[in-house]
Amino acid sequence: MIEIDSLNKNYGKVAAIKGLNLTIEEDRVFGLIGTNGAGKSTLLRMLSGILKADTGTILIDGQPVYDNPAAKSNLCFIADDPYFFPNANPMTMAKYYQTIYPKFEMDRFKTLLADFGLDPKRRISEFSKGMKRQLAILLGLCANTKYLLLDEVFDGLDPVMRQSMKSLFAEDMDRRQLTTIIASHNLRELEDICDHIGFLHSGGLLLSEDLADMKLEIQKLQCVFKNDDDLAEVMEKLHVVDHTTRGRLHTFVVRGERSEVEAVFDHVPMTFFEVLPLTLEEIFIAEAEAVGYDTRKLILK
Numbered sequence: 001m002i003e004i005d006s007l008n009k010n011y012g013k014v015a016a017i018k019g020l021n022l023t024i025e026e027d028r029v030f031g032l033i034g035t036n037g038a039g040k041s042t043l044l045r046m047l048s049g050i051l052k053a054d055t056g057t058i059l060i061d062g063q064p065v066y067d068n069p070a071a072k073s074n075l076c077f078i079a080d081d082p083y084f085f086p087n088a089n090p091m092t093m094a095k096y097y098q099t100i101y102p103k104f105e106m107d108r109f110k111t112l113l114a115d116f117g118l119d120p121k122r123r124i125s126e127f128s129k130g131m132k133r134q135l136a137i138l139l140g141l142c143a144n145t146k147y148l149l150l151d152e153v154f155d156g157l158d159p160v161m162r163q164s165m166k167s168l169f170a171e172d173m174d175r176r177q178l179t180t181i182i183a184s185h186n187l188r189e190l191e192d193i194c195d196h197i198g199f200l201h202s203g204g205l206l207l208s209e210d211l212a213d214m215k216l217e218i219q220k221l222q223c224v225f226k227n228d229d230d231l232a233e234v235m236e237k238l239h240v241v242d243h244t245t246r247g248r249l250h251t252f253v254v255r256g257e258r259s260e261v262e263a264v265f266d267h268v269p270m271t272f273f274e275v276l277p278l279t280l281e282e283i284f285i286a287e288a289e290a291v292g293y294d295t296r297k298l299i300l301k
């Protein structure tokens, strides 16, 4: 388990992380989302022990991580611009990883390199950006650590490669104890792989909740009223987060459990009514607005 308490980090006058409290349970895929400059990379770098906090604590399985090789050997961080030694090839990097991560899976690494068509002896400096990302992900997975921290790592991959890499993660999640924390702007992608979402804004935590619980509390529905005058009454009874119309078709995003929301429409004559699945983006907007943020003003890719 990762426990973060009253964490602060400043770069000169810039407060990158402000009084952050967060607990990350084990065996989860924790999606870290937030606006540009929200502090995601800074947080991941502190979690991985690269950066020191100004104040506050980070405990990983009860141990501080900064300057603690034992705690660090339990986690692997894949940065958005992965670092490789000058002149290194995949095998030299793997041998280096073996010295840091005692459970590094060398045979698996060699098999995966072959599967993904990466030459074990070619200089990494000659790899494309996407190939470097692939290699970083394979090294990270084969490090076989309990915690894996990923900073926008899927972003430079083509769609087929993204899918293959995500399948590898899914396999590892099934096969062994693995807690993944993944920062990304791609909410659709996070929705596929995460079971918990933490939303950072201006260095603080806006919300941290299981995706399934979020989905229980927010509904999206579409309807066409027989009598458009019924709209006002329905709007009054619902906790409406978003309402759009296209012709006579109304689309609502509303807070509340599905049965409560459906009950509001029970006695209203309608020609069409349907409850639709919600996207993470819609949930994110609703949750953020519930705590006072106008997310339409926040920039998300």
Ligand SMILES: Nc1ncnc2c1ncn2[C@@H]1O[C@H](COP(=O)(O)OP(=O)(O)OP(=O)(O)O)[C@@H](O)[C@H]1O
Binding pocket: 011, 014, 015, 016, 034, 035, 036, 037, 038, 039, 040, 041, 042, 043
């Ligand atoms: N090395 C640095 N020196 C000075 N300021 C920095 C440094 N790294 C980050 N910052 C500042 O700290 C804040 C948080 O940056 P960080 O990179 O953690 O955000 P982020 O959420 O990862 O952003 P993005 O989504 O754009 O990658 C920003 O205001 C940024 O300008």
